[in-house]
Every structure is written in structure tokens, then in C-alpha cells.
Amino acid sequence: MKEHILELTTPLGQSVPLYKNTWRSANKGKTLSIVGGLRGNQFNGMRLLARLSGFLDAVEKGEATDYKILGNIQVFPLANLFAVQGGTRNWAFDNLDFDLAFPGYDQGEPTDRIARCLYRHTLESDFGLAVHSYDSRYHELAHARLFHGDRKARKLADGLGLRVVREIRETSVSELQLISHWRDKGVASLMLCPGETGTLDTGLCENLFGKLVDLMIGAGVLAREGSKPEPADASLFTPKDETELKSARAGLFIPDCAVGDELNAGDKLGEIRDIYSGELLEEIVAPVKGLLVGLRVYPLVYQNEALATVVAKKSRWPFSF
Numbered sequence: 001m002k003e004h005i006l007e008l009t010t011p012l013g014q015s016v017p018l019y020k021n022t023w024r025s026a027n028k029g030k031t032l033s034i035v036g037g038l039r040g041n042q043f044n045g046m047r048l049l050a051r052l053s054g055f056l057d058a059v060e061k062g063e064a065t066d067y068k069i070l071g072n073i074q075v076f077p078l079a080n081l082f083a084v085q086g087g088t089r090n091w092a093f094d095n096l097d098f099d100l101a102f103p104g105y106d107q108g109e110p111t112d113r114i115a116r117c118l119y120r121h122t123l124e125s126d127f128g129l130a131v132h133s134y135d136s137r138y139h140e141l142a143h144a145r146l147f148h149g150d151r152k153a154r155k156l157a158d159g160l161g162l163r164v165v166r167e168i169r170e171t172s173v174s175e176l177q178l179i180s181h182w183r184d185k186g187v188a189s190l191m192l193c194p195g196e197t198g199t200l201d202t203g204l205c206e207n208l209f210g211k212l213v214d215l216m217i218g219a220g221v222l223a224r225e226g227s228k229p230e231p232a233d234a235s236l237f238t239p240k241d242e243t244e245l246k247s248a249r250a251g252l253f254i255p256d257c258a259v260g261d262e263l264n265a266g267d268k269l270g271e272i273r274d275i276y277s278g279e280l281l282e283e284i285v286a287p288v289k290g291l292l293v294g295l296r297v298y299p300l301v302y303q304n305e306a307l308a309t310v311v312a313k314k315s316r317w318p319f320s321f
Contacts, residue, residue, distance in 0.1 A: 006117045008081075008110050016082070018114060020121065021053045021075045023060050025221075029071030032221045033122040033187075034212075035178060036076065036131035038098045039090065040083030044194040045131040047205045049077040052212055059222070071221030074125075079118055082110065089136060089197070099132055100176040119181060127156055127219050128182040128189045129212075136197040137298030138306065141259040141291075142204060145191040147180070148239060152188035158234070159218025160192070160211050164293055164311070167238045196297070237311040243288055245308045247272060249281040253301045257308075261292045269308050272301065288312040 006018035034052070036045040053075055058064040078084050080098040082091035090096060096111050104115030122128055134140065143164035146153035150167075157165045174180050182189035192212075195204050216222035247253070255270040257263070263286040272282040284307055286292075294309035301307065 005121060006114065008113065016085075018081060018117060019076075019078075021056070021077065023056045023069050023073045025069045025071055027070070030126040030220055031072040031074070031124065032127040032129070032216060032219055033125040034073075034075045034129045034131065035079055035118060035122065037078035037084055038080055038130065038132045039197070040080055040086060040088050041136060041198045042131075042133050042194075043198070043200040044196070044205055044208075045133065045192075046077060046084075047200060047202065048194055048208050048212070049075055049131060051205060051209045053077065055209070055213070066225045068223045069221070070223050071126075071219075073216065073221050074121070076118060076121075079114065080111075081114065099130075099178070100173065102176055102178045102181050115178075118178065122178075122182065122187075123185055125182070125187050127221075128179060128187045129156075129215070130177075130179050130189075130191045131194060132191055133193050133195065133197045137296060139196045139259055139295050139297045140193055140309075141293045142195045142208060143193050143293065145193060146189065147174075147183060150183060150189070153183070153190050154236070156188045156190050156215065156219065157236075160190070160215040162192075162211060162234060164291070165234055165236045166242070166293070166311070167236065169239050235311075237293075241311050243290070243310045243312060244306055245269065245284060245287070245310070247282065247284075247301045247303055247305050247307055250301060250303045251275055251281050253284075253296055253299050253307060255295055255297075257292060257295065259292055259295050262290075263292055263310060264289050269295075275300075284308070286310055 001022050003020050003022055004017055005020055008016045036049045059067045101111050101115040103119045105112040106116050144157045144162050145166050148167040148169050179189040179191050249272050251272040252275045253272050257269050265288050267286045269284040290310040290312035293311050296307045
């Protein structure tokens with residue numbers, strides 16, 4: 001069911017509504033909230049949540065007979081309405097990173113009011129999933145993120161079954177994220193990073209759709225007759241397992257690898273060349289054996305900018321919760 005939860009008016013008098021899609025079981029059950037569209041150029045996330053919403057509509061109508069809704073599921077496909085309408089990363093009017101706008105403010109600017117509405121509608125959830133990619137200059141392998149040491153989120157990530165789960169340290173900046181506020185309120189909080197921004201990868205979206213279905217089954221808000229989700233060949237990486245490579249020189253970065261590559265220490269990742277002469281300024285090599293989970297795709301780099309992220313240790317599920 002499509003529910004209207006907020007109405008904003010533009011200076012020209014146009015109405016801009018905010019919606020959520022909801023599905024409820026006859027019994028109370030647990031609640032899962034999924035928020036996407038935090039930036040206007042995250043097309044994989046938009047497609048993924050549209051696909052998921054269509055599937056849940058079919059389950060509710062009895063058209064997907066192997067499935068049954070057991071709890072309450074609410075999906076917010078397009079959080080940053082104005083950025084989505086403009087096709088930009090952030091809304092041009094305030095250029096605010098919407099991921100850092102929480103918990104919001106009812107009497108504030110439009111972005112503050114939307115953030116507050118989302119916060120209010122998801123605060124009583126048992127599980128929270130934010131579908132959100134990062135810098136468009138940096139291509140990351142599709143993965144899940146959670147705060148370091150959050151055991152409830154680890155269990156939720158186990159149900160998602162992605163190849164890579166990365167724990168992150170909390171900082172003063174991350175305290176403004178929705179998943180941080182969820183965690184502070186006892187919500188099992190997870191971030192799904194669905195690949196590259198600014199492009200649409202339908203094959204990846206279909207794969208992640210299956211992962212989200214498995215997550216909902218693991219969380220107990222959806223049931224499937226017959227087989228259970230297969231155990232995932234997933235790995236948890238803590239902050240100490242990650243190595244970030246930065247540029248020593250400024251110039252044109254030319255990669256020689258792709259995210260998802262398995263690397264050995266000394267493997268070439270790319271090079272930096274002088275933008276005027278083409279002279280080789282720096283060769284970038286893997287310092288450790290591991291998996292390449294992040295790679296810069298924007299070629300112009302200044303000194304000391306992030307070029308790649310390699311995770312070196314593989315700790316298999318299941319973990320102690």
C-alpha cells in the first residue's frame with residue numbers, strides 16, 4: 001500500500017509529496033524499515049526498492065503463493081525528493097548531504113523536515129536498512145556496512161548474505177546518519193551499498209533483490225515455503241582489516257584492475273601520470289594480499305586522495321552474537 005506521509009510546497013506553489021510503501025500481517029509481528037533515495041543519483045537503489053515493492057505487492061495479493069508476510073514492512077524508495085527530481089547527488093538549493101541530516105527538525109528547512117519525518121516513521125522499528133552508496137568518484141563492491149561491534153546488526157547482515165560485510169568506526173560525522181540514530185534507539189541497523197552511483201546495473205539489482213528477500217526471511221517478517229536461504233559465503237571485515245591506498249602525487253589516475261579482484265601483495269592497481277606530458281609519476285601497487293573493495297573512478301587526483309581500499313583478512317560467518 002502506498003501511503004502519503006508528508007507534503008511540501010515549492011515556492012511556485014507546487015505540491016511535493018513523500019510516500020512510503022507498507023505491507024502488514026494480520027498479527028503484529030516485527031517491523032522492518034528500508035530507506036532509499038538518500039541521494040538523487042543512486043539509481044541501483046531506486047530500481048532495487050521498486051523491484052522489492054512490486055514483489056511484496058504480489059505477495060500481499062496472493063500472487064506469489066510460496067511467500068507470506070509475517071510482520072510489518074515499510075519501504076521509503078525516494079527519501080531525497082528534490083535531488084531525485086533534479087537528477088543530482090544533492091538537492092542544488094541547499095547542497096546538503098541528506099545522509100547527514102538526521103534526526104532532522106520539524107520546523108526546519110525542507111531537507112530537515114523530510115529527515116525528521118523519516119526518523120519519526122522508522123524509530124519504532126525492530127530492523128532498519130538504509131540503501132545508500134557513497135562518493136560517485138569511488139566505485140565500491142556491493143556490500144553491507146555496520147558499526148563496529150554492533151552484534152544485532154551483525155546478525156541482520158548474516159541474513160542478507162552478501163560476500164562482504166564491513167564494520168566501520170563511529171565518528172562525529174557518522175553520528176548524523178540515520179543508521180546511527182536507529183542503533184542508539186535499539187534498532188538493528190545496517191547499510192546496504194548497492195554498487196556504483198550514477199549508473200543502473202539491472203543484473204546487480206536482481207541479485208540484491210534476492211538478498212533482500214533472504215534478509216526479510218531471516219528477520220522473520222517474511223516466510224517462504226520449502227527451502228530456506230542457503231548459508232552465505234560471507235566475510236566480516238573490521239577496520240583493522242582494511243588498507244586504504246592514497247596518492248603520493250597529483251595527476252591523472254589510470255586504474256589497472258576492478259573492484260572484486262583478488263590481489264596479491266605487489267600487484268599493480270594503476271598508475272598516476274602527468275596530465276601535460278604523460279610522464280609516469282607513481283605506480284600504485286597492492287601492499288597486502290586481499291580483496292579490492294573500492295577503487296577511484298574519477299581520474300583527476302590531488303596529492304593524498306583515496307585511490308583504492310583492500311581488505312586483507314577473511315573471517316567467516318557465523319560470528320558470536
